[in-house]
Amino acid sequence: MVTAAAATVGGSMEFGMTRSVSAVEEGIMGVARSLSLEVGGKSKFFRNVRTMRFLLALIMSAIVAMVAVSRLKLLVDPWFSSHHETQQPPLQQLLMSSSSSSNPLSNPPLLTHTGVATGHNSAKNHLSSTELKLVPSPVVAANRPQFHSSIVDSTCTSRGQQEMYRDSAHQSPRSGLLDQALEEYTRMHSHCALYDGDGSSDVKTECRYLVYLEGYEGLGNRLLSLVSAFAYAMATKRALVIDARRGHLAALLCEPFRDSSWLLPPGFVDEVWGAPNLEDAMHRGFQNVSAVRINLRHEQTRADQRFFCPATQQEGLQNVTWIGWESNQYYVPRLFMIPSFWSLLSPWFPDPSLVFTQLTRFLCLPQNQIWARIQRVHESYLASSMMQVGLQVRRNLNADNATLAESVQELIMNCSLKYHLLPRPAMHNKEPVVVVQQQQLKPPPDTGAKSSSSSRTSAAVLVTSLHMQYYEKLRNLYLEHGTEDGTVVSVHMMSHDGVENDSYEQAVKALMEIWLLSFSNKLATSSWSTFGYVAQGLGGLHPVIFNFLALDLDDHTGPACWLGQSSEPCLHYPFVKQLECGNVPMSKQQSNWIATHIRPCQDEKYGLQLCSGLH
CATH class of the missing domain: 1.10.287 (Helix Hairpins)
Known part of the structure; x- marks a missing residue:
């Protein structure tokens, strides 16, 4: 019409x-x-x-x-x-297989909705960032917090729009000191830019650089490592640049720094890849060493671990122009244990449980094409519900971690009900509850009376997993039985690739899923999952953690799940006891801070995690 x-x-x-x-x-x-x-x-x-x-x-x-x-x-x-x-497009037009185009950004990935996989669409791409016009449903407009951003950046629309999709409890504003530090760092990065306006490149003698060398693990590990490198770059006043020849991060994320690029020019590649490692540099006493390649992966030598010794930082690496950063871990907790770094970082982050949240929302923003797809999926399938729940299912120690296991399904359901993530199914019902269109839903009146069908609450559940069986089980459960309290539950899944690979197309889907999970009001993640760590950290959410490790290890003594003590990622390999830094002088204030804010991880007893200190 x-x-x-x-x-x-x-x-x-x-x-x-x-x-x-x-x-x-x-x-x-x-x-x-x-x-x-x-x-x-x-x-x-x-x-x-x-x-x-x-x-x-x-x-x-x-x-x-x-x-x-x-x-x-x-x-x-x-x-x-x-x-x-702004009319909701047909699903096959909304999300098309990204593998159908030579340009991975031209079409979004598959979305499975009520068990139907979409096909391809040869029509005009509806996801152009210049065409996207968001008109939230009345329910969304009434419940979404009002957010007015002063940031207007047409080259990275997610920078100013991301907080529109989070409730007020999870917006986590930065401290004034951190804002000031980021502004000063941005100016420094612009001054030390390797690309000049005429396309040439040059290194200023007063500038030092940290080159991020992307690894081969999944997107979660890469983002954890990137944020760690950025925290180190801020603490040491090094311009962060990224070698875009390896991996996908440079193609997934916006340029984070105003007026300067973080891409490493090709002419400087040999400066880092041909550099000596930390052990060789220490043997030379850092004499005539202009570049050092640091190994901070989970397999490290004792010499590699000396990176976290204060003497290595102050007497060795301080005057090195180039540092190549290789890692697959989240090393920010270790940075707080170095006295000179702690004195810089702790004032920026009054709540240490939000370090990753605030740095990631500044650094790891999706490029416009990907952001437009995230918006389309969210507005079309999640935003109209009053409650958004994210369930991330990953079995890290299982050879085929996506194969359906009844014990895993039972754990998911029991824990979701225990922590009130999901409404209780009405198992006695023989007929499914009639589904009311969610666009017509209104919050139930607070009268104590039983809700009528016209005032039912609604919940949208996003399941992320390599395979779709867990999604199908949950969807069928609510379709067949409905809920005891009349809540309307819709279950969604965006992708189910079966196996993890290193393709750009899968990286796009993974980044979309991480951001969509981060918009949840309630979130459940999987133990030892770096993918889940990034989603909870980006959203500033304390997740319910599914302890799938206990199932895979046949450990019947451990809990099936628990509530996360922090939104921060876990550092799996801190190597604290093996360090040979000697007697490191530490103030009583820093010692008390560490005792309060750094705890063992709940899903890795030898790991470290930043916490708020509140029990």
């Missing part, structure tokens, strides 16, 4: 404009005929003047009419087009 109405109005405008032009033409022809008959005589001259005045008035009237019609068309057309574009 909207399209038809727009066509009708457009047709009326075109007819009106044609009629105005025709009137002008007829007037001109009439005046020309009258002028051709006027010859000689004073009275005829004045008649000619009157005729010319009539002609001029007629032309001016026509011009005014055409301008008015044009302005009306400019005002009306966008109204119709925006209402037309």
Whole structure:
């Protein structure tokens, strides 16, 4: 109807404009005929003047009419087009397989919804960031916190829009000191930019650089390592650059720093890849060493671990121009254990449980094409529900971690009910509860009376896993039985690739899923999952943690699940006891801070995790 109405109005405008032009033409022809008959005589001259005045008035009237019609068309057309574009598109148009195009960003990935996998769409791509117009449903508009960002960045729209999708409890604003530090770092990065405006590259003698060398693990490990490198770069005043030849992060994420690029120019590659490791540099006493390649992966030598000794930082690496950073871990907790770094970092983060949250929301923002897909999925399938729940299922110690196991399904359901992530299914029901369209739902009145069908609450559940069996089980459970309290539950899954690979297409899906999970009101993640760590940290969420490790290890003594003590990721391999730094002088204030804010991880007893200190 909207399209038809727009066509009708457009047709009326075109007819009106044609009629105005025709009137002008007829007037001109009439005046020309009258002028051709006027010859000689004073009275005829004045008649000619009157005729010319009539002609001029007629032309001016026509011009005014055409301008008015044009302005009306400019005002009306966008109204119709925006209402037309914001209608929920068919699922096969909304999310198309990204493997169907040579350009991975031209089409979004598959989304499974109520068990139907979508096909391809050859029509116009609806996900252009310039076309995207978000009109939240009345339910969403009523419940979403009002957020007015001063950040307007057309090159990275997610920078100013990300907080629109989080409730007020999880917006986690940065401290004033951290904002000031980020602003100063951005200016330093611009001053030390390796790319000049004319396309050439140069190194200023007063600048030092940290080159992020992307690893081969999954996206979760890479993002954890990248944020750790950024925290170290801020503490040491090094310009963070990334070698885009390996991996996908540079193609997934926006340029984070205003007025400068974080891409490593090709001419500087040998500076890092050919550099000595930390042990060799220490043997040389860091004499004539301009670059060092640091190994902070989970397999490290004792010499590699000396990176965290204060003497290595202050007497060795401080004057090295280039540091190559290789890691697959989240080493920020270890940085707080170095006295000189602690004195810088602790004032920036009054709540240490939000370090990853605040740095990631600054550094790891999706590029516009990916952000537009995230918005489309969220607005079409999740936003209209009053409660959004994320369930991330990953069995790290299982050879085929996506194969359905009834014990895993039982654990998911029991823990979700225990921590009130999901409403209790009405198992006694023989017929499924009638599903009310979620766009018509309103919050139930707080009267204590039983909700009617017109005021049911709703929950949208996003399941992320390599395979779809866990999603299917949960979806069928609520379709067949409904819920005891009448809550309408919709279950969604965005991808189910079966196996993890190193493709760009899968990396795009993974980044989308991480961001969508981070928008949840409630979240459950899997023990030892770096993917889950990034989602909970980005969202500032304390998740319920599914202890799948206990199942895989046949450990019947451990809990099936627990509530996370922090939104921070876990550092699995801190190597604290093996360090040989000697006697490190540490203030009593720092010692008390560490005792309060750094704890063993709940899913790795030898790991370390930053916490708020509140029990």
